[in-house]
Each structure stands twice: as structure tokens, then as C-alpha cells.
Amino acid sequence: MPNPVPQSVATRVGLVFGGRSGEHEVSIRSARTVAEALSTGANRQRYRIILHYVTRDGRWIVGDGATAALSGTIPVTPDDRLPRLPTTARQVDVWFPVLHGPNGEDGTVQGLFTLLDQPFVGTGVLGAAVGMDKQAMKAAFAAAGLPQVRYVCATADGLAHPDELVNRVEQHLGYPCFVKPANLGSSVGISKAGDRGALLTGLRAAARLDNRLVVETAVTARELECAVLGDGNLNASVVGEILYDTAWYDYTTKYSPGHSSLVIPASVPPSVRDQVRRLAIRATQAVGAYGLGRVDFFYQEKGRTLYVNEINTMPGFTSQSMYPLLWQASGVTTEELVHRLIELAQVRHQRRNFTSAH
Template sequence: MKASVRIGVLFGGPSAEHEVSCASALGVARALADAGHRVVAIGVTRTGGFRLVPDAVLAGLRSGTGAGRAIDDRLTVTGPAVELRAGQRRGTAAVAALNARGAVHAELDVVFPVLHGPYGEDGVVQGVLESLDVPYVGCGILASAVGMDKVAMKRALRAEGIPITPQVSFDAETWRTVDDPEKLVLGLRRPLFVKPARMGSSIGISRVAEGDDLAAAVEQALRHDTVVLVEQGVTGRELECGVLGGWRPVASAVGEVRVAGGWFDYQQKYFGDADPMVVPAPLPDEVTERTRELSVRAFAAISGWGLARVDFLYEEATGDLYVNELNTMPGFTAHSMYPKVWAASGVSYREVVDRLVALAFARHAERPAGVRPGTAQ
């Protein structure tokens, strides 16, 4: 995009990924400012309230590099309490004061929800933005909800013939009433990965090897959700690929995550001293192309729009490639894979966010009039 627009960057939120979102938002806000756009930063508190970040905090954004140095280099949820409501012009949103007069601070042409995890990446905030009839970056309600829910995601991938690892799922009530926990994972070989169905950034995930306590891992997952997914572990390489686009999305270069301890946990993702990511991944050309092709197919399987990062497990010994999951609002920190794989594809961080804003406008423009608020007959 070339024309300057006023972009609301939503960040923070009630989820356990609050700090990750704040770090991602700094990079996005800097890149948008570098591209000449007017940035309005709106922090979401842990209880769901909105705060308008003061202009003074944003004044120096262009002096940044386009991405925070680490997770502790981030925007902060601060400022006066505000609300989002429909703007005076159709297709805009107003940032208004929470007082009797309700003075409007800014009108937004588009919203960039840099929110990770529940309430931000699962269709909730997307529903709010749809009701305001304002363009927004990223996947819509359906794709966000399916992408966030690992159980629903696996069902969508399986329905499209996309390879996934063996897995089972169960809810908290089933777990509390089963007489033998091992009955719930019959047929799966250890190691197992026990995950909350709706959480990201490896939060609440445990690796369960032979002799490990399955019950403790399930209880850990249940702290974050009422549904648990248990997957059979794969001894292989962790690959990641970015998808960018609308009706005809394209895939990026493929990256690889190389970590100690067997898997890429929260600590290594955001607080590790060494960069574990290798971009592009050293792979046979056939594997690289298969990864990119499966990434686009997986994106289509959940009806994605805008962006996603698709994570894979690759067994070199057998040549098997499995889609592990999709992340519909991947991290944008300096430690994040999504900007790195696109940079390796010749698309800069700034160009990525600029394209995403253009895609937000494109999707909004294509919405049938009958599904827009205030247009029903």
C-alpha cells in the first residue's frame, strides 16, 4: 500500500500470551509507522478493558528497527480508558473516551489485532470488529476459531486429506470420571505431547515419555482449557512455513527450529540466548516444495485469509511430513519465525505488514452488502 491510513493496533489481552502480544505489537507498530501510516495503539488489559496508548509513547517508533529486540522490548498497556464503536463514516471504527461526553480520540480506517491466544486469536475480537464493520487484518471469525482450537483444526485437516500425527482428545468431565487415565490414550506410543486445545506459544504443553506422569501433564493442560489434545510424538525435525494472501495465498521459504531438550517450549521461544531458527531450512528441494504446498492447502482447509504460520514435523528416516498446527496470528517479535521466513523470500517485515493491511481492505470491500451491519433488508 502507498496511501497513508490510520491503523489501530490492538495488543495485550486477557490470555496467557499477553506479554508476547505486547512484544509483537511493538514490531508491527514500528513497521507501520516506517511505511508512513498513522498508528493508534490500543492496549487491551488482562480484564478486557481498552487503553489508548499516549502519542508520546509512539512518537519514537520510526527510530526502531521494525521489530523488538526481545520479549522485554514491548509496548505497554497504558493510557486512558476508551471504547471501540462504529465510526461516523461507514467502514471505520471510533476510539472514544469512556465518559459522559464520549469524545472521539481517533477514527480508524483499519484494525490490526496483534493479539495471541484466547479472546484475540480465536474469533472473539474478530466478531467485535465484524459488528463494527471495520476492515481488520488476518483471518475471519471461522478461520480464527478453527485455527485456535487444535481439535477442530485437526478435524479440518483430516477432512482435506492433510497428514497429521495420531492423536486423541477429551474434555475435563471425561478426565475426571475415567477409572484409568491410560484408557484415554490407548493406541498412542510415547512420547506423548499433552496440550490444551485452545492456547498458543507452547503454554500448558507437556512432553510425556515412558515413566512420566500422564496425569500431571493433563492437569497442567486443564489449567488453560477444558479440552485436552494428546498427540503421539514424532522423532523428527520441526519445520515452519508462512502463508500470506487472500484468495490465492502463497507460501514463504521454509524455516527450521533447532532446540535443546526435544521440543520448542515457551522459555526457548522467547527467552533463549541463542537463536534456534535456521532460515532457509537445509532440506531436499522436494521436501521444501511439499512443505510449501501443504502449507497453502492447510490454510485453505480452515478458510484462512491474510496470514498464518504452518508448523510441521518431518521424519527424515521415512520421509513423512505432518502438519502439526496453524497459527493465525503468529508472533512478530525479533525471535519470531514468520517475519524471518518472509525475509528469506525477499519480502521485508515492513512489506509483510503493508500487504496485510491491503488484504484487510480487499476482504472488507468484497463483503456482500447484506451481511454488513445496518444493510439488511
């Protein structure tokens, strides 16, 4: 495998954050953590950060405007005066897109950087797209033989015949169940239904956000998570658990202080811990992802049953996010983690170009 070319000068990292999704604010918070890690210890000499803020309208801002956005002061420049594509490609050696959700974690920006023929942190188009769309993801998991809770796939168009759709969900799943847009993260648009009326309301609400929908049977279970890092040879972190004081882990619970807590490592039997780590790697491989990812699980203590819930190919990177905390507990500091991710991106790009040339 080719090795990264030694740098006599600092590598220029294009840190991209913001974006056109409901996770815009979370992306900014994630970018702060990454920027701090790239400016700490040995990374201060290794890297020079070039900030790229993507507005909610999809325009790119660099320079003072991006610096202000990172600190929480959103620029007021009219969007129609800003470019819709990065104009700084020649100034960047490797891209670090800290974008969550649609137009960032779904293969779109990965396709842009692939067309630019520049290295970028994280998985490629396939892994991002399949990992983002819950219908495609579940199909990939099923093909790989991974355990999942029962689910029904639907479309917004199916609500033209609501009784037929609701009957199908009731027949296959029953209540309670969760209704989810297929292509949103951070629990955006998700609702829990305990009866026919709530199910129909949840389906209509989700359909306003996405044409593709997933309904899952609700299970009483602990929620475990495992981080994955690597390319080819994937490594899994220690296992963590999320505890929360609400009915379920919704957006407000995730990002409001005091409503949830993380337990790292999770208090589970060694056999369960080892199975989670194995399944996390298999789930990453099933969707064709590499680089980084966080795989979420449901664990029912009775019978020690595990279900793969989902994969996030660009998980939250805030100072309170599970992904960097899991690696810290595994002996990898956030400073070292971002360094490894950049090295993986460079090696992957070199190998891709080497393969294409032969």
C-alpha cells in the first residue's frame, strides 16, 4: 500500500461545515472540535486549516465569514452573491467534510471531491449514500445477514391510500412503532406511534421531509454504540451506552444538556461487547463504507439479543459526541484521531489513483 507523501510544509486541510440540512448547528459544533484537534500538539505543525462554511442555502464562504460562522456568528452576506461550489480547490490538499445529514453525509459532497480528484476524510459515494438512506441501509444489512428489528418500507406517495399503508404496518409490526424519514439524521422527523391515529400523523409528518419512509417495530432495549475506524482493515472501539430520561432518544434529548448521558465503556458481558464490535465492522462493510463510522445497536438483556439499528458514516464530532469519546476510551486522543483520519484519506486517494493508472 502506498504511504502518505512526507510533507515538508503543513498540509492544507479544507474543513467544511454547516450545510443544507437540519443538522446545520450540530455540524458547526462538530467542526469546532475538529478545528481544535487540528490545532493541538503535533497537529499544529502538521496542518493548516482553511475553513469553508456552507450556508443553509448551499453557498460556500471562506475567510473571515467562515471564521465567524465557526464561532457562532452567521454571516449576513446575501446568498446570491456567494458561489455554490468551492473556489479554493487549489489551496486545499485534503478535505475534511464535517457535514451531517442530507447534502453532506449522503454521497453528494463525496462525489464533488471525487470529481475534483482530491482526498477527503470519510467514506466514498457508495458508503455514504447507502448508509444515509435507511431503506437502502436496511436492505444491505439484510443481505449481509445482520440482525434487525422488524420494519416496513413506504413512500410518501403511498399516503394517497392511507388505509392500505396503515393496515400493512399494523399487520407486519403492530404497536408501538417508530416512523422515520429515510434520509435524515439526529432523529429529525422521527415519531413514536402507539395507535392508528398517531401512526397516520407520524407518516404524514415524515412524508413532508422525505419521500422514502421506514416504520420499525419498537423494542424495549438498551442502546449501545460502537465506533469504527480504518480502510480495508477496520478497527472497532470500546462499546458505549446511551442513557436518557425521556420516552425515547429524540433530537431534543440528544442535544439538550441534562437529558442524556453516555456510559463508556458500557456495562455489558464480554461476549456481548465482542459481538457488538464484530457486528459494527460487518455493518460498515455491508454498506461499503470506510474511514469512520458509528454503528448503533439495540440490546435486549433477556436472551442477550442484539439488533443493528443504523450506521452513521459522518457521526457527530462535538466534544460530547459518542464517536470521539469512544476512541478516547480506546486510547486514541481526538488529536490523534483526526490525524489518522487524514492519513487514511491520503492513502485511499493514492491507492485509488495508483489502481486507476494500472
